[in-house]
Amino acid sequence: MNVAVNTPIYLDYLSTTPVDLRVVEVMTRCLSMDGNFGNPASRSHVFGWKAEEAVENARMQLADLISADPREIVWTSGATESDNLAIKGVAHFYQKKGKHIVTSKIEHKAVLDACRQLEREGYEVTYLEPNTHGVTTPEMIASALRDDTILVSIMHANNEIGTVNDIAAIGEITRAAGVIFHVDAAQSAGKVEIDVDAMKVDLLSMSAHKMYGPKGIGALYVRRKPRVRIEAQVHGGGHERGMRSGTLPTHQIAGMGEAARIAKEEMVEEASRLTALRERFWAGVSGMPEVFINGDAEQRLPGALNVSFAYVEGESLLMSLKDLAISSGSACTSASLEPSYVLRALGLNDEMAHSSLRFSFGRFTTEAEVDYAVEQVERAVNKLREISPLWDMHQDGIDLSTIEWAAH
Amino acid sequence: MAYSDKVLDHYENPRNVGKLDDNDEHVGTGMVGAPACGDVMRLQIKVNDAGIIEDAKFKTYGCGSAIASSSLLTEWVKGKNLDEAAAIKNTQIAQELSLPPVKIHCSVLAEDAIKAAVKNYRDKRD
Numbered sequence: 001m002n003v004a005v006n007t008p009i010y011l012d013y014l015s016t017t018p019v020d021l022r023v024v025e026v027m028t029r030c031l032s033m034d035g036n037f038g039n040p041a042s043r044s045h046v047f048g049w050k051a052e053e054a055v056e057n058a059r060m061q062l063a064d065l066i067s068a069d070p071r072e073i074v075w076t077s078g079a080t081e082s083d084n085l086a087i088k089g090v091a092h093f094y095q096k097k098g099k100h101i102v103t104s105k106i107e108h109k110a111v112l113d114a115c116r117q118l119e120r121e122g123y124e125v126t127y128l129e130p131n132t133h134g135v136t137t138p139e140m141i142a143s144a145l146r147d148d149t150i151l152v153s154i155m156h157a158n159n160e161i162g163t164v165n166d167i168a169a170i171g172e173i174t175r176a177a178g179v180i181f182h183v184d185a186a187q188s189a190g191k192v193e194i195d196v197d198a199m200k201v202d203l204l205s206m207s208a209h210k211m212y213g214p215k216g217i218g219a220l221y222v223r224r225k226p227r228v229r230i231e232a233q234v235h236g237g238g239h240e241r242g243m244r245s246g247t248l249p250t251h252q253i254a255g256m257g258e259a260a261r262i263a264k265e266e267m268v269e270e271a272s273r274l275t276a277l278r279e280r281f282w283a284g285v286s287g288m289p290e291v292f293i294n295g296d297a298e299q300r301l302p303g304a305l306n307v308s309f310a311y312v313e314g315e316s317l318l319m320s321l322k323d324l325a326i327s328s329g330s331a332c333t334s335a336s337l338e339p340s341y342v343l344r345a346l347g348l349n350d351e352m353a354h355s356s357l358r359f360s361f362g363r364f365t366t367e368a369e370v371d372y373a374v375e376q377v378e379r380a381v382n383k384l385r386e387i388s389p390l391w392d393m394h395q396d397g398i399d400l401s402t403i404e405w406a407a408h
Numbered sequence: 409m410a411y412s413d414k415v416l417d418h419y420e421n422p423r424n425v426g427k428l429d430d431n432d433e434h435v436g437t438g439m440v441g442a443p444a445c446g447d448v449m450r451l452q453i454k455v456n457d458a459g460i461i462e463d464a465k466f467k468t469y470g471c472g473s474a475i476a477s478s479s480l481l482t483e484w485v486k487g488k489n490l491d492e493a494a495a496i497k498n499t500q501i502a503q504e505l506s507l508p509p510v511k512i513h514c515s516v517l518a519e520d521a522i523k524a525a526v527k528n529y530r531d532k533r534d
Contacts, residue, residue, distance in 0.1 A: 313446055315471040319411070319419060339446070351443035387425045387475065389450035389467040390443060405442030 005372045007323040013362030014159055014187060014304055015327060019255070020212040020363070026258040027214065030054060030251035040248045041239065051250045058257025065260040066185075066204060067195040068221050074240045075253055078218035079186035080110040082205035083153075085220055085244065086182045087114040089230025090151045090203070091123055094180070098148030104128045104136045105345040107155050111184055115153070132347045134163035134295035138170050145173070151180045156188035160342040160358060161295035162304025164192065171200030180228055186210055186218075190263030191271065191301055196221055202228045208252070212363060213259030217252035220244075270363065274303035277361045277370050281305060284374030288381055290394070294343060294356055303361035306343075308352045309377075311391040312384040317357060320380035324373055327358045351390075351400075411472055412506035418476035423483050426465040428452040436529025440520040447474040447514065451521040453485060453493070455529055461485050461493055466521075473511040477501050477518040485522060494526045 010018075019027075030036045030051070040055045042048025056070065063070040076082045091101065103115055105127045115125045126144045130136045136154055145152075152174050157164045167183055174181040182203040185194060189204075190211030196204060204221035208214055222228055222243065236245030263270075282305060285291055290310040309317065314328035339353035348356075361370065385391040390400060411419070427450075428435045434454050441448040447470030454463035464482040468475045480501060485493040501507075501515040 311469065313470050313474075315446075316419070316475060319472045349444065350446070354443070354446040387422055387467050388469045389439065389448055390469045392427065392450075392467060400443060405444070405448070406440060 005366070005368050007372075008325050009323060009369045009373060010325045011359050011361060011365065011369075011373060012325045012327055013365075014162065014210070014301075014358065014360040016209050016215065017212045017362055018364065019209075019214055020259060020262060022262060023213055023255045023258045027251045027255040030254050036250060036254075038250070040250055041237065051248075054250050054254045055248050058253045058255075058260075061257035061264075062206070062219055062260045065190060065194070065264045066206075066221060067197055069224060072196075072221050072224055074220045074222055074243045075248055076218045076220055076244055077216055078209070079108075079184065079205045079207035080218075081244075082207075082218050082220040083108065083110040083182075083184055084114045085230060085233050086203040086205060086222075087111065087151065087153055088118065088233055089243070090180050090182065090228070091118050091121075092231040093229045094150045095123075098146075098150045099123045100146050100149040101125045101151045101153065102128065102141060102144045102149060103153045104130055104155070106130055106134065106136075106158055106160075106342045107153065108159055108184055108186065111153055111155070129345060133299070134158060134161045134342075134346050135299060136165050136170075138166060138173050141170050142173050145177050145179060149177070149179050151182060153182040153184065155184040155186075156194070157185075157192070157301050157304075158295065158342065159187050160340060161306040161346070162187075162301040162358075162360070163295040164188065164299050164301060166299075167194075167201065168199040174202075175200040187301065187304075190260060190267070191303070193267065196223070203230075208256035208259055211259050211263050213256045214252055217249065217256045219256065271302040274361050274365075277365055277367065278303055278305050280367065281359060281361070281370050281374060282307075284371070285377050288378060291381075292352070294346060294348065294352075301360075303365070304358070305360070306356055306358045308348070308356040309381045310352065310355055311388050311394055312381055313354050314356055316384055317355075317380055320383060321357075321376055323376055328356065414480075414505050415473055415476040415507070418479040418505070419472045422466075422475060422479040424463075424465050424479065425467060427467065428454055428463065428465050433532055434529075436525045436527075436532065438521045438524030438526075438528055440524055441470070441474075441517050443469065446470060447517060449474065449478045449517055449521045451478060451481065451518075451525045453522075453525045453529060455490065459489050461488055461490070470517075471511070471514065473505065473507055473514040474517060476505055477507075477514045478521065480504060481518045481522055490526050490529070494523050496522055 038047030038051035040051040059070040186207040189206040202223045207218040292308045294306040343353040439450045466478040468478045498515040498519040
């Protein structure tokens with residue numbers, strides 16, 4: 001190593017990101033007696049007016065990031081709430097028009113579980129299977145639409161494999177069919193360009209903590225023209241034009257606004273830097289045999305890579321990589337023994353799903369850290385293959401799929 | 409998930425990793441598990457003419473607990489006769505390694521592996 005690195009190294013930016021210090025600075029100004037602590041809904045004094053000003057400034061910053069009108073931004077607690085508000089909100093409001101929803105099998109659980117709830121309420125949901133590259137195509141959407149379809153909900157970028165869908169092409173189809181289009185952009189907002197008008201998106205979920213803002217704050221973009229209506233899921237003081245009640249957390253909102261401002265300003269440069277880091281990492285680990293990228297190699301987020309290391313198991317690989325903060329597609333990290341539903345939907349067999357790791361690079365990742373990660377991964381994979389009976393058999397030219405395993 | 413010190417020790421320094429000649433009539437091989445389930449163990453024993461296990465080797469594809477369970481097992485079976493080895497219970501392995509409930513199946517797999525190896529050896533000799 002030429003450059004010293006501090007361990008553990010954080011390579012899990014798709015999970016969450018550290019708050020940018022510029023964002024921290026803005027947030028801390030909105031908390032205490034000598035700062036902007038007021039309730040943005042207070043109309044009778046300057047504390048409220050100042051807080052409202054900060055909230056509206058942030059609303060403009062976030063709207064700018066996605067080329068929206070500030071009046072189309074609704075603050076929520078995060079992308080999970082945004083997804084729930086969008087999906088249940090549309091379904092409940094338009095139920096007289098139809099009760100069919102189209103989504104994909106590899107959406108985030110916030111989308112899938114909201115859809116499951118609607119199924120229990122009598123709605124019908126089509127779960128599209130993505131292609132083997134992890135992409136849900138416009139053609140798949142077109143062929144799933146019915147006369148009673150009221151909503152299509154498709155993620156922009158996938159949280160496990162980092163693949164990016166062609167949202168603009170899907171938007172053409174849904175707009176022409178008069179179907180409302182919701183996009184879960186939790187992983188893409190601030191990382192790749194989003195223009196809600198050009199993409200013909202009607203609803204878009206965002207989260208601050210995936211773009212170097214704080215946890216606990218997110219937003220839902222709700223289109224005004226043509227107007228999209230949603231039924232509120234949280235009732236109370238009528239904040240956010242009745243779509244989401246609850247006192248607005250000024251510091252959280254100001255933080256998300258600042259995070260959006262920085263993301264927009266630095267997006268092009270950051271994307272090219274992260275793409276280079278990702279390619280550097282792949283160039284390193286793909287020097288080993290039997291190593292595969294999960295999901296499309298090109299159509300993906302700049303800093304995200306999901307890799308299967310055949311013949312070694314993900315959890316034991318993680319154990320060997322304790323200097324790296326990464327996540328595994330293997331089941332063993334969770335309480336269930338099922339491997340990732342996303343990787344299975346891609347058509348990966350269970351053993352390749354068990355052998356996968358997700359690496360995600362971000363604003364504070366350095367080349368030295370990537371090089372160190374490559375070294376560590378190589379060492380761990382080689383060590384575990386040394387003790388893997390499957391690797392032995394592969395070396396002996398045995399096709400593992402011809403063996404009758406005693407499943408347990 | 410937190411691993412016990414013993415699991416970590418076996419994982420970092422696995423004992424008796426390797427392969428014995430399957431064609432040797434003194435060698436019994438047990439291979440259990442399935443790649444799709446996330447673990448496969450291959451346990452091999454070498455039995456002398458007195459019926460004592462004088463060597464044991466393993467290779468395991470699986471989580472740290474599966475690797476530790478099979479590593480521990482190779483230590484335990486050496487010096488035992490076949491009946492003693494086949495009598496090893498998964499609960500003993502789980503207890504020794506302080507496996508959490510979600511990892512008990514790793515110790516079950518290890519018990520299956522030694523039983524399969526003993527059976528394979530006996531079938532060969534019959």
